[in-house]
Amino acid sequence: MTAYAPETPALVIDERVATANIARFQAHCDAAGLALRPHIKTHKLPHFARAQIAAGACGITVQKIGEAEVMADAGIADILLTYNILGVDKLARLAAVARRVERLAVVADSAVTVAGLGEAFSREDRPLTVLVECDTGAGRCGVQTPEAAAGLATTIAATDGLVFGGLMTYPAAGGSKDVESFMRAAKSLIETAGIACPTITSGGSPDMWKAGGETIVTEYRAGTYIYNDRSLVAGGACSLDDCALTVEATVVSTPTPTRAILDAGSKALSSDLLGLTGHGTILGHPDAAIVALSEEHAIVHTKRENEFEIGQRVSIVPNHACVVTNLFNFAWLIGEDGMMRRTEIAARGKLT
């Protein structure tokens, strides 16, 4: 593939696979009549945000102002920040980003958040678009009822500096039926109040291939689909061949014939299990199991004796791609020409 072997553990992205993944889900959304708004938390790279938009995405989703700042720097024009933004420091940063892009939207699920946004944007030339976050069963953020959604939409529409943009939810796995009933009721109440509800945005990679059909949803947010990972393979959303992100590691010890130690621990693979057993799939070694991680070691148990030798390099498909991306300062991108190039992960570690 390439003659260059980076020091391990290394984050390696096969751009050819990522490009195919972008195209495949964009085609699915196009056919379903859904706008696609990729979540950049998976790749955290301006390079891929631009590629997603070039492929037809309507804009991007981010979770942090720091991510929005990086993507604004990269010239991304349409950003949805799916988080309640609170506090004078963050509101000032939010307003500064809004001045630099064509369209910035955020979400809110409380009057407190809306009041803060209004205070910050009443001083701006352009209003901020605010969507109401709805809890359709995931049990995280969001208003609890369609009535509460309509009430908050009315508050947003009446707040100087703000424009109501629609409804947003992060659904529970398999919860699309709940999304439909909640959103239909909320939209109806909002429109009855004389307020337009242009966007209804839902998301999640695990259920991405079910997106579309008879739905009130207008926009779909997915992140992991660009790289895929072991959790999506386990859930049937893709195959191992569709996984663009791998962690390259080296066997540093073979203490027993059926135990090998890799130099990729939780600092490289993360401790995320996502309901799976084991900490990743070692490509080409289907019977080898990563049974435990410490910070700098993966402990591998094998059925076959002497399956690995010290110094051998292996590629691991991690359980959860997004959190792995956040652990590496840079990635090695394998381009169309098969060559590797080192790319800083510009939006890594953006905690605020």
Add this chain to the structure above:
Amino acid sequence: MTAYAPETPALVIDERVATANIARFQAHCDAAGLALRPHIKTHKLPHFARAQIAAGACGITVQKIGEAEVMADAGIADILLTYNILGVDKLARLAAVARRVERLAVVADSAVTVAGLGEAFSREDRPLTVLVECDTGAGRCGVQTPEAAAGLATTIAATDGLVFGGLMTYPAAGGSKDVESFMRAAKSLIETAGIACPTITSGGSPDMWKAGGETIVTEYRAGTYIYNDRSLVAGGACSLDDCALTVEATVVSTPTPTRAILDAGSKALSSDLLGLTGHGTILGHPDAAIVALSEEHAIVHTKRENEFEIGQRVSIVPNHACVVTNLFNFAWLIGEDGMMRRTEIAARGKLT
């Protein structure tokens, strides 16, 4: 404490607590006649490495060459790197660090690792000290028997460019008896072969207060003791008041009277459970449980209704301090004067 409220999530270190923790365990090791060699993976800060040495530590432990490079830059003179180092790139970096410090030692558990170290250091002016890593029950790296330890010690002693430095183990929790029997047998075989075995180094914070007594161990490595964390509180090694590291977070949503959402998810607290239930202790809220994390959210369930309000700031003692340190680019140190100062985490993200 301080008037300044940093944007959340924020990593906050109370230096007064850390300083007391350093002094307390140093006194324990001094009384036990053990050299203390703190593992810097917990703090990743030259500032605290210097403080540990000033308090009486014999040197430091690191797990990665990148960590050794940062600590050499900071003037730390005595570094033990407890990892099998393999590959031309890493061996060249290892040799470069060795030239810059008074004493660098590494470990090896195979003839392959020893051969690589010998090849790299046969060209150097000063030999490299190599300890044999022993598996005394933890099931990670390490030779499996005292005989194998003695065999590898003999190989090291016979290799140009290397000096045998002793034996190293990372014991299983509660496995000090296994450490004693393995190390006594190995040391005896090595000395019978006419080779000195000056250092026997063991470690781990969970069992730190049992270190000492009738033991063949000469040196103890501990990392977490400087900050402590929820896992050590649960294990009885310290109290919550002894925890120097907290993650400061903001309540961003209260979707129901018994649910609150914090802006610190797995990207701030990590997914490490270490056998615990829940993802951290919220100080002052003993009945509130962090029941789930997504990357940017903590989901808190409370017994009491309306325990939290939107915008409220909370301090969380995380399950595992070391992995949290690796997630933040910088920390806020609260000094003796009660003032906060921002400190880059110089050895964060050193994966190689």
